[in-house]
Each structure stands twice: as C-alpha cells, then as structure tokens.
Amino acid sequence: MPEIDGGATVADGHHVVTLNTEDQTHTTTCCLPSVPFVQKLIAEVLGTYFVIFAGCAAVVVNNDKDKVIGLPGISIVWGLVVMVMVYSVGHISGAHFNPAVTIAFASCKRFPVKQVPAYVAAQVLGSSLASGTLRLIFNGRENHFAGTLPAGSDLQSLVLEFIITFYLMFVISGVATDNRAIGELAGLAVGATVLLNVMFAGPISGASMNPARSLGPAIVSREYKSIWVYMLGPTAGAISGAWIYNIIRFTDKPLREITKSASFLRYASSRNGTKR
Template identity: 80%
Template structure:
C-alpha cells in the first residue's frame, strides 16, 4: 500500500508539473519541474520511509536486492506495486488533462538512443550511490536522507530533463507509456536505470569497505601507525 500510494503521489506531482508547464505557456519552467520532483521525493521519503523503505522505483528495489539489503522474494510485489501506482497516476492525469492539449507525461529520448542510455545510467548511478550512503550506512546522518535524495533528484532533473526526461525510474516511464500507448525508447528507461542503480549500489558497497565508525578506522589506519613509528 505504501509503495502504491507513494509512487502514485510522486508520479502524479512530477508529471502534473510537466503537463501544466506545456499547457500553460511554460509557466512552471525547468527549475520549477525539478523542484517539484525533488520536493515530492523528499516529503514521501520522510512520510513513508519507515513503512516500506520509500523505494517508489523498481531500479532501487532491484539494486538493494542484489546487495542483499532487501529480501529477493519481495522484489516482484514491490515492482508490481510501483508500476500500479505509476499507471494510476498517469491515468488520473490523462483524465484531468484530456482534450486538445493532450500531453504525453512520460519520457522519450530527445537525442540518440545511446546518449539517452548513457545519461540515464549515470544519473541513476548517482542517485543510487547517494541513497546507499544516506539510507543504508549507519555512519551517515539518517535524518537528512530525504533531503539528500530529494536534492539529488532535483539536480538530475535540472540538467537531464530536457534530454531524456530524467526518468531514473522504470515505473515512472512505464506508467505513462501504458496509459498513452507511447513506447518510444521504453527499453532504455527499463534497462539503463536498473543497470545504473545496481552499479551505484555495488560501487558504494566497495567504497564503504566497513561499517566501523570513522574514529576506529582512523585509529587503526596503517599510514598513521607507520608515521607514529617513524616519529
């Protein structure tokens, strides 16, 4: 329920900003759309993170599962809930904004497929790297997780939005595609964010190295010992 509702509200708010911007002479603007996506993620992480983990994104769920930070058997249910939430949100927007100004609220590449694949991979890698740091590492300031994740989404949408729609989320692209029957480049938005998220999570786990507090690491660091001995 939390994943369905969370994904619904995220996609509804973010895609509504896109649709209203097109229908009303670009009144929302790119910075405005970026802020809506970022703030929506932030408030939903704070309100639902303690219930479902606030994934709202199949790529995040799969990435956590590959790192054994999420039960593999729950992945299908989470992904299904996220796609349902996204599709319902896109359907609601289609009903509210139908008519001559019917706007596709989904994502499609503005340049080449290779460019779109590369950008989606990098921005989802970046997002998952930040999520892994603030949400799974007990040495991070957990209370700021929502702020850090929301800010990362805002940054990514700001520069990648005009090129790929800055999906970072297979459900975000699939829901509007199903509702509008518009599947151009959908394979990019299913594969690239998933690969990017899995890579981001694994790279953070390599960087993490240990769960020991920083004080213990620096105390036992070999370079400090050698400098002390030489002194």
C-alpha cells in the same frame, strides 16, 4: 527509494529509523501475505502514486500553460515530492518508489529477493494510476504525454540515464544504508539529487531514473517508443551505484566508534560550547 542497514530505507532515508525487511513480516500464512507486508505494498503504491502524480503534473501543466513552470520549477517539484514522500512512508516500506532501487538493493542482499516482484508491481501500479489520473484531468484539446522520450539518440539517453541513476543510487546507498551517515538528512539528500539530475538531464532524456516513472505514462498513453532505454539504463545504473558504494564502504563501524562525536552537528555544538 532507499533503505537502512540491511532493511528497507527509512526516511527514500528516500531514513532515520531502521526497518528490518528481513524479519517475519513478509512470511505467508495459508498462502496469503501477512498484514504488515500488505501495508508495505500499499505504502509503495501510494508513495509512487504521489511522486509520479506531482512530478508528471508539473510537466503537463508546464506544457498546457505556455511553459509557466519552466525547467527549474519542474526540477524543484520532483525533488520536493521525493523528499516529502520519503519522510512520509519511508519507515513503513522503505520508500523505494522505483523498481531500479528495489532491484539494486536486492542485488546487494539488502532487500529480500522474494519481495522484489510484489514491490515492482506495486510501483508500476502506482505510476499507472497517477498517469491515468492526469489523463482524466487534462483531457482537453491537446493530449500531453507526461512520459519520457529521448530528445536525441537512444544511445545518448541510455548513457545519461545510466549515469544519473548511478549518481542517485550512490547517494541513496551512502545516506540511507550506511549507519555512519546522518540518517535524518537522507530524505533531503535524495530529493536534492533528484532535483539536480532533472535540472540538467531533463531536456535530454527526461531524467527518468525510474522504470516505473516511464512505464506508467507509457501504458496509459500507449506510447512505447524507446521504452527499453528507460528499463535498461536506470536498472543498470542503480545496480552499479549500489555495488560501487559497497566496494568503497571500508568499515561497518558506526561513526561514534571512530570519533568521539556521533555527528558533525553534535561536534559543531560541542565546539561552540567549549568556546563559550
């Protein structure tokens, strides 16, 4: 999902390690993509697959088993799986898992524009495969749709999707692209943001925040009602969130150049040591 300092994200960072996506790894030889770039695409497919599989599985099981998981449980599953996958493949692909995030980074020149189509295709493929897997597993009497549909009006869900994706992208930009942030905590921060958004927005819009998350189940189930809401809302929200953070980013100097301590953790440790 996120990216670090001019490259892809590291830890969704969905970010501890700086990954420069603008190097020569995405160049082509004999009209074929390089091996490192193919590895990034595979990481995006697998990462998106497991994120969508776990999150949508929680939704399907909850519907299939008389609400045994509940909204809090579904929210926790979404947050945890995003955090886990960010730390798993963030150092490989940047752990976007989300076309809106990829497009937002590209709009801020933090991701190569030429890689956007391939990343988006990989993310939609991963989501579709995950949705297809769930369709095969839960192929009983009841056909549970794991996609997203507005509970109220399309406009209500559109506005809500814009806001929560703005919130998500703002957090990603802060913890995954600003070298003054504590990169080790980026995955935790992004996962927690997803959890919070699903908790209050899930009953209204489904809390997609991700065009691939909505498009994959729609393709598998052939249910495209209000799909435009989940294409436009998250994409516009992510772009706005990324740009707003760039506006308030008052300096590119690392925190260690502003204060004597590199992080609040080290500062706390030094204070404790002094007291002793």
